[in-house]
Amino acid sequence: MKSKNILIVENKEQERKLFEYLIGQLYSFSSFGSGQDALSYITQQSAHLVLISLQLPDLAPILFLQNAKKIWGKSCLVVAVAANGDEANVPYFKSQGFDEILAKPIRPKEFILKIQSLLTLQENEALNSPTLIETLPILNFDIYQQLVRLSSKKVIDQVYIDFLQECTFLFQLLDSKSIPFEEILRSIHTIKGNSGTLGAEKIYAAAKCSESLGRQQKSIEFAESLHYLKATFVELEEFLRKNPNLYGA
Amino acid sequence: MAREKMKILVGEDSSIIINLTKSVLAFENYSMKAARNGKQVLDMLAEEDFDLILMDITMPQMDGIQCTKEIRKLTDPKKNSIPIIAISGNAANHTPEDFRKFGFDDFIQKPLNYDLVLATVKKILS
Numbered sequence: 001m002k003s004k005n006i007l008i009v010e011n012k013e014q015e016r017k018l019f020e021y022l023i024g025q026l027y028s029f030s031s032f033g034s035g036q037d038a039l040s041y042i043t044q045q046s047a048h049l050v051l052i053s054l055q056l057p058d059l060a061p062i063l064f065l066q067n068a069k070k071i072w073g074k075s076c077l078v079v080a081v082a083a084n085g086d087e088a089n090v091p092y093f094k095s096q097g098f099d100e101i102l103a104k105p106i107r108p109k110e111f112i113l114k115i116q117s118l119l120t121l122q123e124n125e126a127l128n129s130p131t132l133i134e135t136l137p138i139l140n141f142d143i144y145q146q147l148v149r150l151s152s153k154k155v156i157d158q159v160y161i162d163f164l165q166e167c168t169f170l171f172q173l174l175d176s177k178s179i180p181f182e183e184i185l186r187s188i189h190t191i192k193g194n195s196g197t198l199g200a201e202k203i204y205a206a207a208k209c210s211e212s213l214g215r216q217q218k219s220i221e222f223a224e225s226l227h228y229l230k231a232t233f234v235e236l237e238e239f240l241r242k243n244p245n246l247y248g249a
Numbered sequence: 250m251a252r253e254k255m256k257i258l259v260g261e262d263s264s265i266i267i268n269l270t271k272s273v274l275a276f277e278n279y280s281m282k283a284a285r286n287g288k289q290v291l292d293m294l295a296e297e298d299f300d301l302i303l304m305d306i307t308m309p310q311m312d313g314i315q316c317t318k319e320i321r322k323l324t325d326p327k328k329n330s331i332p333i334i335a336i337s338g339n340a341a342n343h344t345p346e347d348f349r350k351f352g353f354d355d356f357i358q359k360p361l362n363y364d365l366v367l368a369t370v371k372k373i374l375s
Contacts, residue, residue: 025365109345116358150363151272159272163265189307193338194265196360204360 004119005029007047009038009064010081011056015104019051022108023115035059042068049077049119054086054093054101062096069097077118081106123205133209136201138232138239143199144246160240163194167203167233174226185214191229202232254280255374258299260290260316261336262308266361270303273363279370287311291319294328301374303366304353306337313337314351321352332373336361 006023008031010016016031023029030045032038035056042050050068054061065078077099082090084104093101100118102111147156170187173179192207210225240246257279261267267283274281282299284290286308294302302320304313311319313335323329335348335356348356355369 025368026362113345147269147273147363150367151269151276155272156269159265159269162268166265186307186309189338190263193359194263197266197269 004048005046006115007038007041007050007052008032009035009050009052009056011035011053011058015053015106018106018108022106022112023051026112026116035061035064039064039067042071046072047076048122049079049115051079051081051102051115053081054089055083061093061098065097077122079115079118123208133202133205133228133232136205138200138202138236139246140199140201141246143197147198160198163198163200164237164240166194167191171230171233181214185211188214188229200232200236203229203236206232254278255300256298257281257301257303257370258290258293259283259303259305260285260287260308260313261303261305262286263305266305269363270361270366273367274370277367285309287313287316287319290316294320294323294331298327299331301370302331302333303370304333304335306335317352334369334373 004027006027006029008016008019008023008029010019010031011033013033016033020029020031027048030041030047032041035052035058038050038052039059050064052061052064056064061080065080068076068078078097079100079102080093080098082093082101082103087103090101090103100114102114144156144160147159170191173187174184188207188211192204192211195201195203195207206225206229210222210229213222213225257274259267259270259281261270261283262285271281271283282293282297284293288311290302290304291311293299304317306313308316317333317335320331320333321329332354333352335351335353336359337343337356338359345356354373357366357369
């Protein structure tokens with residue numbers, strides 16, 4: 001399982017399989033060939049993004065959109081997929097509140113990038129709200145398991161130990177106040193890349209926020225964000241200490 | 250007979266990512282060496298042949314974009330045509346066309362998803 005859930009609603013089987021294949025490389029997904037089934041799903045489950053065909057035979061896409069936004073609000077993006085030649089209707093559907101309209105035929109690399117960039121934008125908006133960062137898991141266990149599957153528990157546990165040590169070193173560097181600002185941003189960028197790859201989601205979100213504030217030279221907010229970043233690190237350290245079976249003895 | 254191990258050079262300044270990538274690639278029977286910046290990538294490529302480069306964009310001294318441009322200017326056709334995959338933490342700043350113009354064959358966004366890293370490496374090396 002992966003960290004974000006995408007809902008795919010497409011009645012044409014071949015196209016649905018293509019979406020499943022592409023989305024499945026990065027995200028977990030639930031998939032429906034029937035619009036009515038998807039409508040039932042959203043009353044029970046949540047998703048970060050919905051990909052819905054505008055040509056469903058059993059459901060008007062606007063009706064789905066209204067329900068999805070009513071239930072999930074802004075926490076879920078609704079992306080419509082328009083048929084080849086249906087470009088004329090794009091402005092209308094956009095005005096109805098779809099977050100994005102993608103036109104067929106889908107070009108795989110561009111498609112994946114678009115989905116990634118929409119989810120990143122959504123995440124960035126969430127970063128403006130610390131309460132939303134607080135809802136993230138300190139460690140995404142699915143990512144830890146994926147890494148263990150692709151390597152070995154012993155090696156991966158050591159990588160987490162190295163990550164904690166490197167963060168400790170980088171925070172000492174940040175505390176010393178004698179390093180150039182660009183070097184500070186580089187250290188935060190390193191923490192961001194490493195924490196994201198290791199599934200330390202709260203640290204990743206906090207580092208991303210700090211890096212962004214630093215680049216915008218918002219010095220007061222930036223200083224506050226560093227305190228928060230450190231607090232997320234302490235939380236991970238504590239979590240791993242309390243869960244030795246995950247982390248290694 | 251077992252195939253000869255494919256050799257991958259990773260340009261990356263984070264030791265965490267280097268160790269992680271090394272262990273994942275070794276598990277798939279690839280051999281990997283690491284350079285900490287673009288200059289080191291060029292030095293190592295001059296000394297040795299590799300089948301593929303995974304190149305981080307943000308590195309000290311010489312970044313991944315500059316390094317890739319330098320590689321494409323080399324006179325040795327075996328070196329200047331080596332496949333290079335960009336790794337970027339700020340991929341939203343560039344379009345796929347930008348990466349192709351810089352000389353990359355493909356790119357992967359950070360945070361790294363190692364299933365995707367392996368799929369991309371296999372696709373390029375197949």
